[in-house]
Structures are given as C-alpha cells and as structure tokens.
Amino acid sequence: MKIKNKKDALVIGGLLAGTVTVLGGIINCLHSYDFKHCSLIWVGLLILGSALYAMRRPETEVLPDERVTRINEKAGYVAFWLVSILITLLFWSDRTWSIGIELVDMYYAAMSVGIISWSVLRWYYNKKGALSDEIQKR
Amino acid sequence: MNTRIKELRARYNLTQEELAKKVGVRRETIVFLEKGKYNPSLKLAHDVAKVLETTIEELFIFDDD
Numbered sequence: 001m002k003i004k005n006k007k008d009a010l011v012i013g014g015l016l017a018g019t020v021t022v023l024g025g026i027i028n029c030l031h032s033y034d035f036k037h038c039s040l041i042w043v044g045l046l047i048l049g050s051a052l053y054a055m056r057r058p059e060t061e062v063l064p065d066e067r068v069t070r071i072n073e074k075a076g077y078v079a080f081w082l083v084s085i086l087i088t089l090l091f092w093s094d095r096t097w098s099i100g101i102e103l104v105d106m107y108y109a110a111m112s113v114g115i116i117s118w119s120v121l122r123w124y125y126n127k128k129g130a131l132s133d134e135i136q137k138r
Numbered sequence: 139m140n141t142r143i144k145e146l147r148a149r150y151n152l153t154q155e156e157l158a159k160k161v162g163v164r165r166e167t168i169v170f171l172e173k174g175k176y177n178p179s180l181k182l183a184h185d186v187a188k189v190l191e192t193t194i195e196e197l198f199i200f201d202d203d
Binding site (some may be wrong): 019058059060061062063065066067126128 | 165181182
C-alpha cells in the first residue's frame, strides 16, 4: 500500500500502532499472570478496528477539518470542567464524611469520566451540527 | 442562517463529496453547511465561494431580525 495522501498515512499509522500495541499486549500478558496486563490487547484491537474502519470510508469522511477541530475543542473544554467538578466533589466528600477515597480510585474515576464524557460529547456535537447557538437563534 | 450552496453546487454539477474534496473538508461539513447548521470560518466560507464562483455575501444569507 503506497502513501498517496493524508488518509493513507492515517490508516497505515493506525494499522502499525494497532499491531505494535497488540503484540506488546501479548508479550506483556505472557510475562504476567495478572489479567489487567492483557488489556493492551483490547486497546490494540480497538486501534486496528478504527484503522480498518477509516480505510473503508472516503477521504473526505475521515480527515479532520475545522468543524471536527471545533467539536474536539468544545468537547474537551466541557469534559475538563466535568472532571474538575468530579475531583472537587470527591475531595470535598472525603474531607466532610471521611469516606477514605484512595488517590488511585480518584485517578481511575477522573480518567473514566473524562474519556467517556469527551467521547459522548463529541458524538453529540457532531450530530447537532451547529456549535454557535447564539448565532443560530438570531 | 440560510445558504445557497446546494443551489450553486447543482449548477456546477458538483456532488457534496466533490465540493468537500475541493475545499478540503469532510462531506458532513458540507451537509451541515447546506442545512445552515454550521457557521464556517471566514477561510472556509471564502474557499466555498471561490469554488462556486460567487461571493460570500451571495452564498450565506443572514436574517437581520
């Protein structure tokens, strides 16, 4: 497969990254009996799946453009505030009621909320289409 | 906001895909532009107007009310 345009570079990069991650996951999994260390395989398969999905779509449906950039920025901004509010609430409730939340739990909660909310918000803004509501309402 | 992109695109026999390729955006962006659901940057508005051989004022119609 020759790299003719940005889409090809994106697909080849995804296939390479996916393969390396899967192989890394297999090696990691063979050296450790902990199931958690095998999660890299799933991440790699996800990257491979995304690259194969991108391969099937036309170039103009894959490449990031200004609308996608704006969507990512807005979703990132909202997700950042959600994570900030969550961390504040967790700290506050731990101090008030002495729940005994570990820093690691807080990290996992923040990461999960951040990634999930960013993905959901990206999907929502992509479906919605418009980003400047105030201009639409005029 | 209303646009005349669909009308002008039809005049030049361009598909959404072809127009998207010419201005370097995704096809979905053209779909949202045609529906008036996306406010493009000045550069994108200029690029679309250039491809469709018109001006930005003629392409995008804003209601003053």
